[in-house]
Every structure is written in C-alpha cells, then in structure tokens.
Amino acid sequence: MSRFIVVAPGSSEAAALATDELARVLGTTTADALAGTTVTDAALRPAVALPAAVEAVRAAGDDVLITPAREASNRSFDHVAWNLSLAASTRAGVILAFDAEGTSAELLTEEIAAARLRAEAAAASVVAIVLTGGAPAIEADVPVLPLPLAEDAAATLRATAVPTAVTPLAFQADLIERARADRKRIVLPEPDDDRVLQAAAQVLAAGIADITFVGDADYVAKRAGELGLDLSAAQVVSVNDPAYLERYAEEFARLRAKKGVTLEQAREKVIDVSYFGTMMVHMGDADGMVSGAAHTTAHTIVPSFQIIKTAPGVSVVSSIFLMAMKDRVWAFGDCAVNPNPTSEQLADIAVTSARTAAQFGVTPRVAMLSYSTGTSGAGPDVDAVVEATRLAREKAPELAIEGPIQFDAAVDAAVASKKLPGSDVAGKATVFVFPSLEAGNIGYKAVQRSSGALAVGPVLQGLNKPVNDLSRGALVEDIVNTVALTAVQAQG
Numbered sequence: 332m333s334r335f336i337v338v339a340p341g342s343s344e345a346a347a348l349a350t351d352e353l354a355r356v357l358g359t360t361t362a363d364a365l366a367g368t369t370v371t372d373a374a375l376r377p378a379v380a381l382p383a384a385v386e387a388v389r390a391a392g393d394d395v396l397i398t399p400a401r402e403a404s405n406r407s408f409d410h411v412a413w414n415l416s417l418a419a420s421t422r423a424g425v426i427l428a429f430d431a432e433g434t435s436a437e438l439l440t441e442e443i444a445a446a447r448l449r450a451e452a453a454a455a456s457v458v459a460i461v462l463t464g465g466a467p468a469i470e471a472d473v474p475v476l477p478l479p480l481a482e483d484a485a486a487t488l489r490a491t492a493v494p495t496a497v498t499p500l501a502f503q504a505d506l507i508e509r510a511r512a513d514r515k516r517i518v519l520p521e522p523d524d525d526r527v528l529q530a531a532a533q534v535l536a537a538g539i540a541d542i543t544f545v546g547d548a549d550y551v552a553k554r555a556g557e558l559g560l561d562l563s564a565a566q567v568v569s570v571n572d573p574a575y576l577e578r579y580a581e582e583f584a585r586l587r588a589k590k591g592v593t594l595e596q597a598r599e600k601v602i603d604v605s606y607f608g609t610m611m612v613h614m615g616d617a618d619g620m621v622s623g624a625a626h627t628t629a630h631t632i633v634p635s636f637q638i639i640k641t642a643p644g645v646s647v648v649s650s651i652f653l654m655a656m657k658d659r660v661w662a663f664g665d666c667a668v669n670p671n672p673t674s675e676q677l678a679d680i681a682v683t684s685a686r687t688a689a690q691f692g693v694t695p696r697v698a699m700l701s702y703s704t705g706t707s708g709a710g711p712d713v714d715a716v717v718e719a720t721r722l723a724r725e726k727a728p729e730l731a732i733e734g735p736i737q738f739d740a741a742v743d744a745a746v747a748s749k750k751l752p753g754s755d756v757a758g759k760a761t762v763f764v765f766p767s768l769e770a771g772n773i774g775y776k777a778v779q780r781s782s783g784a785l786a787v788g789p790v791l792q793g794l795n796k797p798v799n800d801l802s803r804g805a806l807v808e809d810i811v812n813t814v815a816l817t818a819v820q821a822q823g
Contacts, residue, residue: 333357333489334388334421336364336397337461338414339428340446343401349428349461352478353396356485362391364400364417373400374408381413385420385500389508397423415453419658420500424458424491425450432464440469454658456494459487496658497692499785503655503812505692506787510539510818515618517814517821520545520608522567524624525558530810532560539811540818543568543617545604568611570602579610586638609634612796618821621813623801628667632791635798642795647672649680650789651687651762652775653816656782662688662695662762663778666771667789667800677719679793681764682727687792688762690819698741698760699723699734700770704750708735716766731755738763738774787812790820797821 335353339346354361365373366387368380388397397417400410418425427446431439443460450457459474469475474487497505517534521527522544528551531542541564544551548567555562568575576598583606584597592600600606605626611617622631632648641648649672651664664684669676677699685695701716702708713735720734733741733756740750740757747758765771779786787809791799797820799813 333359333493334393334395334397334423335426335458335488336414336418336423337399337426337428338411338418338446338450338455339399340411340449341442342428342430342463345428345430345461345463346399346401348463348478349426350396350398352461352480353426353484353488356480356482357396357488358485359394359396360391361398362388362395363398364388364414366391370400370403370405370408373413374403374405377413377416381416381420382500382503384417385504388417388421388423389504395423397421411449412453415450415455418450419453419455419494419496419498420504422494422496422501424488424494425455426459426461426488427457428461428463430464431462431467434467436467436469439467443469443471454496454498456492456496458491458494497655497660498658499655502653502660502691502785502787503815506812506815506819507537507539509691509822510815511537513822514538514540515818515821516541516543516566516616517817518543518545518608518611518617518620519814520604520620520622521625522546522551522554525554526805526807526810527624528555528558528560528562529807530814531565532562533807533811534814535562535564539815542566542814543611545570545608545611568607570604570607575607575611575616576601579607579614582614583610583638603634605630606634606638609638609798612798613638619797619799619817621799621801621810621817623799624803624805624810627803628800631800632668632798635791635794639795639798641793645683645793646679647676648791648793649676649683650791651684652786652788653688653691653693653790654775654778655785655787657784660691660693660761662693663771663775664762664764664792665768666765666775668768668791670768672767674715674718675722677716677764677766678722678726681719681723681732681762682730683792684762684764685727685730685732687790687820691816693761695730695762696756696760697723697730697732697734697762697764698736698738698756699732699764700738700741700774701735701766702737703735704737704740704757705735707750712766719764733757733760734764736760787816790816 367383744758
C-alpha cells in the first residue's frame, strides 16, 4: 500500500508544486481530497462530509496520491485540518511541504516541528518532508526531499512505513470493506421502525449486505416511498408465509421437544418476529440477525439461546464492545450479558473476545482486569481472576493473556515497566476482560464519554450463528455498523 497526501501548512504554492512532482515520480492514480463532498459541507458538516471523502479515496485503491484540499474562500474551512483528518482515516502517509526560500534552518525546523505535532494530534503519520525554493540543510527522522524530486524519490517514499493508526472512521471503513468482501444476508425483524428502514437503505446502497425484513411487504414499500428510500433490493417475508411457517414450526418443536413444546405451540411461538428471524438464521435462510431497535435485549437474544445455541467449546454467550479510540481499537467485554461470571466463564469470555477482536482486525493481547496487578493484591475477587487467567491460558495457549492486571498497567507502558516488567501484554493490551458486568458497563461508558470513542456493539459472541442486539436508542449509523459487523461475523 502506498497512499500519500501533501499537507502544506503555510503555502498553497508549495502544496501544488510538491503534488505535481509526486505525481510525476510516483505515477499513481489520483483522488481528490474533497471527492464526494464540497468545501461548504467540509467546513459546516464535517461529520457527513469526511466519511464521504474517505469512501471516495479508498475506492480509488491502495496506490493513490490524494490531491490535497487547498485554502478556500470559505474562511471557516481549515484545509490543513481536513487533509490531516483524511490522511488518518485513509491510512495515507502525510508528506509535509514547505516553501523554504529565504527561511533559516532554525525557523524551518520549528515550523516542521509544529506541523508534526498537529499531525500527531490528528493521528496522522508524517512519512516525508518536501522543501521548495533552495532549502537549507535540516535533519529529520523521516526523508527530507528537495524539489525537483530525484528519480529515486519514489523508491524512498514507497519504503516508508505504512501508517497503522486506526481512527473511528478508518475502523468503520475497514468494517464495511470486510462485509463487502463476502456479502451476507442479514435479517431485520423490525421494519416498522423508520431507523431500521433508513439503515437498510444505506446498507443496500453501499453493498454491505443483502437485507431481509420480517414484516408486511405493502407497509415496507409504502413507508419507503414516504421516506424517499430505495428498498427495492430488500426481501420482505411475512411470518404467516406458508413457505416458511410450517418448516420453522416443525424445527422449533423438534428443538424444544424436551421442554414439552407441541407443534401447535411452536406455530404460535415462531410468528413472533424475533423467533421468526432467529429461525431464518438457524435454517440457513439468512446469515445473521440484527434486532432490538424496538424490542428489549431479552426479546432479541432469548430466542438465540433456545434455537441457535452456543458454539462448540463455548460455555457462555457474552459480548464485547469494539471501542474505536482516536488512533486504535480496543475490545471491552463482557459489558452487556453476564452479571457475575465465574472463573470458568471469565476464561471463556477472554478466549472468545480475543477471537472476535481478531475477526475485526485487532491483534489480541488480553488483559484480565482486576484491582490487583500480579501479586500486589489479594482477596476472593483477585483469586477468581487468577483462576480465570490460568484456565484461559489452558484453553488457548497461543494467545497473549495477562492477569490479574490493573487497567493502568494494561495500557500504559511506563506503568507496566514498573508493575509487570517483561509482560507481552502489559502496556499494550487490546482486549480487556472485566471481572463483572457492573465493572464492564461502567468502564466502557466512562471511556466512551470521556474520550469521544466510538463504541460499536454490543457484539454478541459464543453463538453458533451471529445475532446482535441494538440499543432502543440506536442511531441509524449504529444500525448500519451493527449490520456490517454481523455480516463479518457470519463470514467466520
């Protein structure tokens, strides 16, 4: 991958010259930093404009030179901030460009340092510096390239490290790409909720997944027209459709025979939209289900316990939240399902969470959280985490797992070096297993609200096939993300 963008904090002319020279030596395709949007939208509606630009740039491919946004007549548009945000969210290497004519090496060094701090704050990675206008000699830890560029400049740039920061937008874009790569069918049993219809329209338009609604086809068509949505590609299945109902009732009666469920009782049960949607997944008529916009968590997940059941080797269904931070993604579990897990259940949660995280591009390094690090504390709660860690290591010896460990030692390298030196996890954990639902729920919400992290989930894990629950306050964006992650889970 070699995606680059020029960022010139002080000179549009330097940006133009550097971009032209880079286009010459790299010979790559180009993509406009404002593709899919406008300067006005970028200035006034960045939450909508930036994702559109990210989508357009990524669609251009991995070998791309982004033509940077320049100073505009709209004075509220900060072109430098825009270019840096776009770079971070598309994993484009930033090439800083400066007009060095008549500038001392000392002043130029200061200007470069300030620009790099600004890039760091935006989670963007500076990979090179280009100088125009008879540049003085300066030292830097990245290549410094005077104009005109030498013919070996392309090789120099392509040898630079690919940016690894994962911003919330980059995470969402990665998620959508993964879903598109092997398109799955997701059932949505709540088409009477406008948010679900709006999300489905976005999912279909973006090619994220195929959609099946459980509901009334006439209502869906009528409401889609009223909302101005194109849902023509969606399938709509009625709970009374004889092509499905009898087959589902017979299977449900078979699954619940030991509970004394008769065929007639099964018919009554499976016409509930949550049960019907879950049966679609179980029977292979859909690959996953997303529900909960208009129903309780129990209404969504209880049918999955009865029908889909847990995957082999998994004793408990649990959940994680994928926490898209400023420049990385963490996984927090269990924050939604198990109030007081046993040591055995904590071990299962740890192993399952690590595997789920890996599905979404997170290298799992598991921290079994406690109020104690190593042997610094004692008590029944610590003992439970010690035992959970032992069991998790037995279940998955290939995983990097550490516990008990405090949150600060798990994420801060300086603290880790003092509290748990030599650990493969301490200071660089990516998967965090909380000792209880109370701790996990408080933890993820505290991080989400204090850091501005995007919390994607809860992602249910441990089931044979994916079913995911929505918050009843879910936004359309949340539903789109949940459909995408459910599709990725269905890929296996």
